[in-house]
Amino acid sequence: MKIQSSLKELRQKKPSKPLAGSRWDDPTNRPPDMLKHLRETRLLTPDLVRGWKLTDDEIHQILVVNQRPLVDAVGVEEGEFAYARTALYLGGPTTDRGWSVVPQQRTGDRKPSPIPYSLTDKKTGRTKNYFEPFLPSKWREQRVPLREFVHWHTLWNANLAIQCCAASGHARAIDIDCRTEEVAEHVMQLAFEHLGTTPFVRVGMAPKLLLLYRVEGEDIDIGSFSVTLGNPDGTVDIGDDGQPLNAIEFLGNGKIVTCYGLHHKTGKPFDWTRGTLHPAAAGPENAPVITKDSLAAFFNAVHSYRPFLSRGSSSNPYGGKASFEAFEARDISGERMWMFPVSAHGTDSGLSFKECFGLVV
Structure with a gap:
C-alpha cells in the first residue's frame, strides 16, 4: 500500500484555482479532489489538520475509516503497520473500538513513548520542538481523543x-509466560475451561501467550499478581539462563499490554491469529467476563497441574505499580495446598488479595 507521507505531496493536492467557488481549506465546500484525498490518505499531520481546518469527522475518516485495510491485514500478512508508524496507523481504530491506547517504546523497558510537539512564535516565525511524556494514568478513565493523534505522526x-483500565472496558489479561510449549498450551486450555474462551489471543515470543478478558462490579478491584510454576513433582523448573521456565501473571488495573509492532526481543510482529479477534478490529465487550471465583478455580487447576513455587516478577513494570499477592488454593476437600504472604500495602486499587478473595489467614 502506498503511503502519501510527504508534506509536498499533500500540498500538491491543493488546486491552483477554486473549483466552482469551493475552497480547499473550507470544510463545508471542499473541491472534489480534496474530498478524494481525504478518503484515501492514511497519514495525519499537523499541517494537514491546521492548513485544511479538518473537522472531527474528517479526522475520524483518516484515522479510522482509511485504516481499515491495515486492520483487515493484521494476522493475515506482515504489513507495514508492524514496522513504521504502528501507533499512528492502528491507534485510531483501536481507540475507536473502545480501548485506551498507549504509544510504547520498543526497547527492553518498553516505556511509554514521549509525544513530540511544536510551537511557532507568530512574531518571529521560529518553531520550538519539544517532547512531553505520555502518562498512561491520565487515560485510565478516558481515551485519547482522535485529534491528539496528530502529534503521533x-x-x-x-x-x-x-x-x-476503565477506559478499556475494564479489560484484564492472563499473561501465560511459559517457555515450555506443552505447559503454555495446557495452561491456555485451563483458562478457556475456567475463564471462558476469549477471542483475543496474542503471541509475542512463542510459545508464550496472552489472553484478554474483562471484569465487572466489585471484581474490578482484583489487583495484579503473578506466580511461578514448578515441575509436576514440585521441584524447581529452571532454564539454561537460570530463570524459571514457566510463570503466569494476572494483569490488573493500570497494566499495559503491547498489541502491535515488533516484540522487543524477537524483533518480529505480534501475532493475533491464535484467536479470532484483535483490539483494532473489535472492542473489549467481546472478551468474556471473569470473576474472583473463576480466577480462583483457574489458578487452583493450574496449581494441580504444576505446583506454584514462588511469586513471579512483573513483565512490564511501567503499566502501574505491581503487587504480587496470591490467594490460597485448596484441594477438593477444602484443605490448603499453598499460600503466599499477603502484602499489607494492598493492590493498586487499595485492596489486598486477602480482602479481594475473602480469605482468612
Whole structure:
C-alpha cells in the first residue's frame, strides 16, 4: 500500500484555482479532489489538520475509516503497520473500538513513548520542538481523543499498547509466560475451561501467550499478581539462563499490554491469529467476563497441574505499580495446598488479595 507521507505531496493536492467557488481549506465546500484525498490518505499531520481546518469527522475518516485495510491485514500478512508508524496507523481504530491506547517504546523497558510537539512564535516565525511524556494514568478513565493523534505522526518506531483500565472496558489479561510449549498450551486450555474462551489471543515470543478478558462490579478491584510454576513433582523448573521456565501473571488495573509492532526481543510482529479477534478490529465487550471465583478455580487447576513455587516478577513494570499477592488454593476437600504472604500495602486499587478473595489467614 502506498503511503502519501510527504508534506509536498499533500500540498500538491491543493488546486491552483477554486473549483466552482469551493475552497480547499473550507470544510463545508471542499473541491472534489480534496474530498478524494481525504478518503484515501492514511497519514495525519499537523499541517494537514491546521492548513485544511479538518473537522472531527474528517479526522475520524483518516484515522479510522482509511485504516481499515491495515486492520483487515493484521494476522493475515506482515504489513507495514508492524514496522513504521504502528501507533499512528492502528491507534485510531483501536481507540475507536473502545480501548485506551498507549504509544510504547520498543526497547527492553518498553516505556511509554514521549509525544513530540511544536510551537511557532507568530512574531518571529521560529518553531520550538519539544517532547512531553505520555502518562498512561491520565487515560485510565478516558481515551485519547482522535485529534491528539496528530502529534503521533513522527513516532516511527513506537509500538501500540492498550491499558487495562476503565477506559478499556475494564479489560484484564492472563499473561501465560511459559517457555515450555506443552505447559503454555495446557495452561491456555485451563483458562478457556475456567475463564471462558476469549477471542483475543496474542503471541509475542512463542510459545508464550496472552489472553484478554474483562471484569465487572466489585471484581474490578482484583489487583495484579503473578506466580511461578514448578515441575509436576514440585521441584524447581529452571532454564539454561537460570530463570524459571514457566510463570503466569494476572494483569490488573493500570497494566499495559503491547498489541502491535515488533516484540522487543524477537524483533518480529505480534501475532493475533491464535484467536479470532484483535483490539483494532473489535472492542473489549467481546472478551468474556471473569470473576474472583473463576480466577480462583483457574489458578487452583493450574496449581494441580504444576505446583506454584514462588511469586513471579512483573513483565512490564511501567503499566502501574505491581503487587504480587496470591490467594490460597485448596484441594477438593477444602484443605490448603499453598499460600503466599499477603502484602499489607494492598493492590493498586487499595485492596489486598486477602480482602479481594475473602480469605482468612
